[in-house]
Amino acid sequence: MLNIAMKTGSNFFEWTHRRADGTDFPATVLLTRVNLKGKTFIQATVRDITEQKRAEDTIKNYALNLESEVKRRTTELEMEKRKVEGMSEMKDEFIRNVTHELKTPLSVVLANLTLLKDYSPVGREKDWTKLLDMMERNASRLNHSVNQILSFSRLNEITPKRERTYLNEVVDSVYQEYLPLAVAKGISLELDIEPVIVMGDREMLAIAVGNLASNAVKFTEKGMVRIILRGFRKSATITVEDTGIGMRPNEAKRAFEQFYKANPSAPGTGVGLTVTKEIVEKHGGEIGIESKPGKGSTVTIIIPRGI
Ligand SMILES: Nc1ncnc2c1ncn2[C@@H]1O[C@H](COP(=O)(O)OP(=O)(O)O)[C@@H](O)[C@H]1O
Ligand SMILES: [Mg+2]
Structure with a gap:
């Protein structure tokens, strides 16, 4: 250590020093060569670094x-x-x-x-x-x-098939399914469709539309439910109108939430519209509700034709 300081002018290192009472402590040592009156000395600066080490x-x-x-x-x-x-x-x-x-x-x-x-x-x-x-x-x-x-x-697990689907057949089968229920309730169920082909999942689309028909018939006590299908160049729209109980704006907003029911004691699981929305969105489409309490509701879905 001393030699290095003599040769290079200085040396800095860590060292363990011993106190007068015999205990050791960590220290840094700086050795500096000093020339004083023609003689060479080594000056040592020792710093206790116990605290720093700790x-x-x-x-x-x-x-x-x-x-x-x-x-x-x-x-x-x-x-x-x-x-x-x-x-x-x-x-x-x-x-x-x-x-x-x-x-x-x-x-x-x-x-x-x-x-x-x-x-x-x-x-x-x-x-x-x-x-x-x-x-x-x-x-x-x-x-x-x-x-x-x-x-x-x-829902989460499935991706819709892309099969040529006659939406009019899908909508018609939903109509047939709900007709007896509407008749039993004394409301009229009307169908207004035209032939439309989309690329999509027949079974899933039937579930999506079925849920809308189910709601319309369930929440309507008098008047009618009408299912309309229209084909456009790029898309198809399915509209389900009813003259039922309707929804307040905040209810309509929440209707797509999982398990949401405006009236908790009404029959149903509260997942129908969640499922419908998910299916529509998985087809790249959109869904919307217009509703007035006491007047009725109109739910519209738009499905891109994807052809
Ligand atoms: N056509 C409708 N008329 C009035 N309220 C509706 C209609 N469709 C949906 N709703 C309201 O939205 C809620 C959620 O609907 P949905 O997800 O299909 O669940 P569910 O039918 O099992 O109650 C319904 O409980 C109801 O409060
Ligand atoms: Mg429902």
């Missing part, structure tokens, strides 16, 4: 702790992620079970109800039919709810 150690420890804390959190997050993935698998499995356990027996009930209508006891035909109709309506409602929940829970 601070450095604290920082080092802190960094180490931080690192292990980050590791711990990362492991925790990975475990969470795995748990969520597991849950999503469980959800899929659950949905498959629900499908089987609810839909299969329901379809048996519905099919047999239709058959039963031919077996009315003589003299009691009217009562018999009335009861069976009631059972059929309720079984259909249950079937509808199960389908709603299923289409809602599967």
